[in-house]
Amino acid sequence: MSAIFTGKNLVRLERVTSTNSILSEMLSNSKPLVDGSAIMADEQTQGRGQQGAFWESSPSKNITLSLLYRPEFLAIDSQFYLSIAVSLGICDMLKDELNQEVQIKWPNDIYINNKKIAGILIENTLIGNKLKTSIIGIGLNVNQTEFISNAPNPCSMKNVSGKEYNLEQITDSLFESIENWYLQLKGAKFTELKNEYLKKLFRYKQEGYYKIDGHIVKAEIVDIDTSGRLVILVNNEIKTFDTKEIEFIL
């Protein structure tokens, strides 16, 4: 089995600044890119992570790619569900390959054994109240075993299993499992997507420590709202937070 349209138009590049930036430039130069087009690079010189961080990836060791979807069916208010679909796709592929529990640390970090194995950077364009294009940047650590940047707790597939992986085969499986969930999204299976996300959510219904307004507090994750904000129980009160407003203490 392989994906139907995801990654069918695949451009492989040796060295780029950032696959997300290149794909975005291609789009703004009105390149006719079909739904599911993807760009992969052996090396990124300015790999971008969330909140302006640098994404570390040794050349030719890992998967660094950007995928273009055209989710014109999706309302802006529901855009977090795209992040859910992509996260679940990555989790499924990793579960198949590694046979280990895979979790999602809110909003969309992929975790195994309390360590981050993959990250997602989604950049959308809008038309009216719908999404027009979505550039989905995925950094998945595969064969790299040592990390030098100050990223808090990285790990790779090889760190987990001790095995070396074929990047092409992993990429194919990744496209297939992401497409499965993307089709669920297209079929408006919001409840299923959210339920599956909560099942895999790191620290869901567990107490943990968080930094809010400069203070460390003990809290329990109880839900995510429809915009993808984190809903927690803190000091017997339910509160909702955006990514910039709360930090996990690991």
Ligand code: BTN
């Ligand atoms: C994160 O910080 O967790 C998100 C990391 C996203 C990294 C990927 S690598 C491919 C794509 N191109 C980029 O510049 N970033 C994303």
